[in-house]
Structures are given as C-alpha cells and as structure tokens.
Amino acid sequence: MGTSHDLIVIGAGPAGLVAAWRAAQRGFKVTLLERADHVGGMGASVEVAGIRCDQGSHRLDRATPEGLLRDLRTLMGDDLQLRTRSSRIRVGDQWLSLPLRVDEVARRLPASLLARIAKDSTTMSFRRGSEESYASVVQSRVGPALYESVYGPLAQKQWGMPGENISAEQAYRQSARLSAWKVAGRAVGRLRRKKQQTASGYYYPRNGFGELVEALANAAVDSGVDIRLEAEVDRVRVYEDEVEVGTQDGDVVTGGLVFSTLPLPVLARISRPAPSLTSIESAARLRYRAMLLVYVVHEGGRWSRYDSHDIPDPRTPVLRISEPANYRDNPADPDDHSVLCAEIPCSMTDEVWGLDDESLADLVDETLGLTGLPSVNRVHVETRRLGQVYPIYRLGYENDLAEVDAWARMIRRIVTLGRQGLFIFDNVHQALLMAYDAVDAIRDDGRFDRYAWTVARERFSRS
Structure with a gap:
C-alpha cells in the first residue's frame, strides 16, 4: 500500500488486539487506536484491595478451538489454567449447580x-x-x-x-x-434419580482475565504494532485510495484499511461520507444495556467456595455475584480478604445508575439477604459504570441492524468486527476467531477479500 499505514484498528478490546497482532505478524504496518488509558475493553482487569478483578464474569470457553488455544498458551504458558466450573443459579428459593x-x-x-x-x-x-x-x-x-x-x-x-x-x-x-x-x-x-455427572470447565488466566488481553497487547507491540492509548476516534473519512482517521486530540492517521470495533451507531455518526438518513435513523434505534459493577471487599478470607451466583429473582436488580479469586488458582491472592463483584444491568437513566457507592453496597447486602447467600463483612466498596454492554435485541431490531450493516458492508476500506462492531454478544473465543478470519481475508497485496470475510461471517451467524 502507498499510505502511511497498511491497517488501522479502532478499539483495543480482545478482537481489536488479536486483529492488530495477527496482521503485524504477516508483515503489515499496523496502528491501533484506543480511547481508554488501558487495553482490553471489558476484558481488562482492575485491582481492588490488592486482588485482580474482572469487569463482570468472564471465562474462555472450553469449546475454544485447539489452534486458538495453542496460540494463547504460547503467549501465556501455564498461566492459562483449565478450571472446573463452580457456579450456581437461584430457582425459587433454592440454589442449583451450573451446569x-x-x-x-x-x-x-x-x-x-x-x-x-x-x-x-x-x-x-x-x-x-x-x-x-x-x-x-x-x-x-x-x-x-x-x-x-x-x-x-x-x-x-x-x-x-x-x-x-x-x-x-x-x-x-x-x-x-x-x-x-x-x-x-x-x-x-421420567423420575430418573441417579446422579448425573456433567463435564464442565473453562480456561482462565492465573492473574485475572485481563492477563489474557495484556498478553495479546504485548505480543502485538513485539510484532511492531503502534498502540496509541487515550486516542478517542471522532471522525473516519473514506477516500478513493485511503482512509483518514482523526482523534479528539487532533491527531490524524491515514491507512489503506480500517478494522473498526466501534459500536455500529458510533461508526455511523462519525463516518464520512455519511450514511443515508434511513441508515442513521436505524442506527439510532440500536441500543445497548449499561452495567453497574459493585466491588465489595470482604474481610475474613474467602466469602464462598463458588465462582459465581446467577440471580433471576425480580426483587433485586443484581443479576450475578461473582468472587474473582475463585476463578483461578493463584497463591498471590490474599488469604485474609476477598472481593465480590455484583453485576447490575440497567439504563443510564435508571435511578440505580445514580446511586453512590455505599448505597449500592447496601443494595448488595439486601440481595444477599433475599437470596439466602452468606453475609459479607464489608470493609470497602468501589464501583465502575460501563455504558454499552449488552446489545438490546428488541422485537424488530433485525430490520434496523440489516439496514446499518448493509451500509457498513458497502464502505470501501472499512471492516466492522467484534462484539460492538457487529452488534452481537458472543463468547470471547468467538470474537477472537472472528479477528483471525478478518486478518486472513487481507490479501498479500493489502486488498481485502470481501468474499472470504462474508463466508466467515455467515459461519459465525450460524454458530
């Protein structure tokens, strides 16, 4: 290509990191732009009271194909652990094991x-x-x-x-x-009373799920990727021979191809030439559910022996409570305290979104009491707010998504991928595999094979 970069990747979540890394391995000049001050997106880990915690409950599915697992093991070694699942779900007034x-x-x-x-x-x-x-x-x-x-x-x-x-x-x-x-x-x-043994497990990094995205970022940098943090993209302009990507701080990056993991509505808003009015209206109707994460520090060792508890109970807005240290075997995790992570899906206009930390911790205490879970010896609480987490698959969303996706497919030199870029909520390994396929669709001369990518997307839509 005759432009300054062969590939510009927007978004340093798992899919963006893998795409940048794989493309650089093939010899392409790659720049990755991320608006946050860290890589990983929702897959990043945060430290609470000296314990690495995820932003919600994340796992790498045991169904992850061996080829992808082999690459991740090469990057992470023995830190990628195979763990036995110890989850539960509340049904009526009883807790049942999952699976x-x-x-x-x-x-x-x-x-x-x-x-x-x-x-x-x-x-x-x-x-x-x-x-x-x-x-x-x-x-x-x-x-x-x-x-x-x-x-x-x-x-x-x-x-x-x-x-x-x-x-x-x-x-x-x-x-x-x-x-x-x-x-x-x-x-x-049929009154089958004999015990059922169900094979279950997942892969999880020793130092929190963020270790996986950090390993991908390190591999990308080692392969020559220029990762630019705190670079929020606010315009994407497509020309005949290149794409120009601008950031809020005034930087402009040009390249022959862009992989965008931005939410489709955001991409529609900042792209030039702009989509049709019909596509803009359809994009505006594609909505996301937000998420409140409440981290409660429990003094006195582990709070439970389970990795997570799913809570359908309508009396509380808490969807799940997980205990990050139970997802892994890490001798570095402290013995005298633990952390609970309560997930609260909501809208940013809901009353719960505006509650202070202590009020949210009180809400978690009430949830524990309602569902028969052990009390927590709370010594600290902190929260995080994520604005776009779950795509909302309301009735009729398919028509709006088809309209916006048709527009995105027709843009020369821009490819959308990842959970946000395709308005999907799939497992992490599927997002990683999608990035593999996207990079494989780049021909050696830098042109993008739309046929190969369409076949890959169709395969994912059926999985």
Whole structure:
C-alpha cells in the first residue's frame, strides 16, 4: 500500500488486539487506536484491595478451538489454567449447580414446581407455539414453568423489558442453556434419580482475565504494532485510495484499511461520507444495556467456595455475584480478604445508575439477604459504570441492524468486527476467531477479500 499505514484498528478490546497482532505478524504496518488509558475493553482487569478483578464474569470457553488455544498458551504458558466450573443459579428459593445436575434438580426444587416441569416435558413435542419472540421460543423449548421461574425474570433484568418484547434471536443464542434445562426437565419427568455427572470447565488466566488481553497487547507491540492509548476516534473519512482517521486530540492517521470495533451507531455518526438518513435513523434505534459493577471487599478470607451466583429473582436488580479469586488458582491472592463483584444491568437513566457507592453496597447486602447467600463483612466498596454492554435485541431490531450493516458492508476500506462492531454478544473465543478470519481475508497485496470475510461471517451467524 502507498499510505502511511497498511491497517488501522479502532478499539483495543480482545478482537481489536488479536486483529492488530495477527496482521503485524504477516508483515503489515499496523496502528491501533484506543480511547481508554488501558487495553482490553471489558476484558481488562482492575485491582481492588490488592486482588485482580474482572469487569463482570468472564471465562474462555472450553469449546475454544485447539489452534486458538495453542496460540494463547504460547503467549501465556501455564498461566492459562483449565478450571472446573463452580457456579450456581437461584430457582425459587433454592440454589442449583451450573451446569445442572438432574439429581439435584429433583431433590431440591419444590414438589409443585417439579410437577409443572414434568408436565411441561411430557407435552414438549406437542407444543407448537409461535417463535416470534424470546418468550415464545423459550416456552416452546423448556415450558412455561421454567420460563416463569428462570428465563422470564432473567430477560427482564438483563435487557430491561419482558421476554415478549425481545427478539427470538436472543433465545437462539442461548441454545446450550436451554438444552440443559430441557434434559433436566425430561429426566425429572421420567423420575430418573441417579446422579448425573456433567463435564464442565473453562480456561482462565492465573492473574485475572485481563492477563489474557495484556498478553495479546504485548505480543502485538513485539510484532511492531503502534498502540496509541487515550486516542478517542471522532471522525473516519473514506477516500478513493485511503482512509483518514482523526482523534479528539487532533491527531490524524491515514491507512489503506480500517478494522473498526466501534459500536455500529458510533461508526455511523462519525463516518464520512455519511450514511443515508434511513441508515442513521436505524442506527439510532440500536441500543445497548449499561452495567453497574459493585466491588465489595470482604474481610475474613474467602466469602464462598463458588465462582459465581446467577440471580433471576425480580426483587433485586443484581443479576450475578461473582468472587474473582475463585476463578483461578493463584497463591498471590490474599488469604485474609476477598472481593465480590455484583453485576447490575440497567439504563443510564435508571435511578440505580445514580446511586453512590455505599448505597449500592447496601443494595448488595439486601440481595444477599433475599437470596439466602452468606453475609459479607464489608470493609470497602468501589464501583465502575460501563455504558454499552449488552446489545438490546428488541422485537424488530433485525430490520434496523440489516439496514446499518448493509451500509457498513458497502464502505470501501472499512471492516466492522467484534462484539460492538457487529452488534452481537458472543463468547470471547468467538470474537477472537472472528479477528483471525478478518486478518486472513487481507490479501498479500493489502486488498481485502470481501468474499472470504462474508463466508466467515455467515459461519459465525450460524454458530
């Protein structure tokens, strides 16, 4: 290419870091622009009371393909640990292990709920409801009893609207969890009492999930990537032979190709030539759910033996409580205190968004009491606010996304990828694999193979 950079990557989240690293390995001149003062995006870790904590609950799925795992092990060595999952979910007034165990479901759930689950499982094959919404799909898969006690409350809490107003697409993305409940329901219906052993696990770095993105960033720098932090992109202008990317502090970077992990609505707002009015209106309707993270320091050793607790209970806005130190085996973690991370999905206009730290810690205390979890010996609390976390798959979002995505696909020299860039909420390993495919689609002469990238995107859409 005849421009100053072969590739400009916008956003230093996991997908952006991998794309920059892989492209540099192929010999391309790469600059990566990140608005924050650190790399990793939501995948970065923060330190609270001397303990590395994630921004929410992150894991690297055990289904991660071996080729990707091999590359990550090369970067991280033994620090990438295979861990056994020790999660729980609150159903009614009982805590159940995740993944579900049939014997535990049958033993712990109330007889009335078990009877409804068993009845739903016997009529599952005869249920022919519509599949127009999240609610209708989930009820057709697992039955009304489990929808009302688990999935309906979770949907309301996570996306801020009832399942009847959420696209069926979101249910299809939860097929693994739905299948687990379906198996459990059928087993209960047939009164299978023998213990079920379910293989489960995940990969997790010894020093918090942020160690993974830090390793990717180091590898990128070692390969020649110019990573520029505190460089918030506020304009992207496409010319015939190059793309010009400008930042708020006045810097201008030119390149032959841009990989953007910006949220699609943001890219539509700052791009020139601008999209059509129809595309701009569609982009404005693509919304995200925000997230409050409340870190509570517990004095007196570990608070529990579980890595996370999922909480469908509608009486509290807390969706999940995790204990970061339980995700890993790290002798450096202190013995005399621990940290809890409470996740609260919300809108930035919700009252909870404006609460101070101590009020949010009190809310966590109330959640512990409501759900039968141990009390916390609180000695410190701090919070973080993330503005764009969950894409909201409301009914009809597909039409708006198709309109904006069609515009983005037609822009020469710009490729959108990653969770935000494609308005998806997939596992980390899928975002990493997507970045691999994007770089593989760059030809040796620097031109981008749109056919190869389209095939890769279609494959991901079906996974």
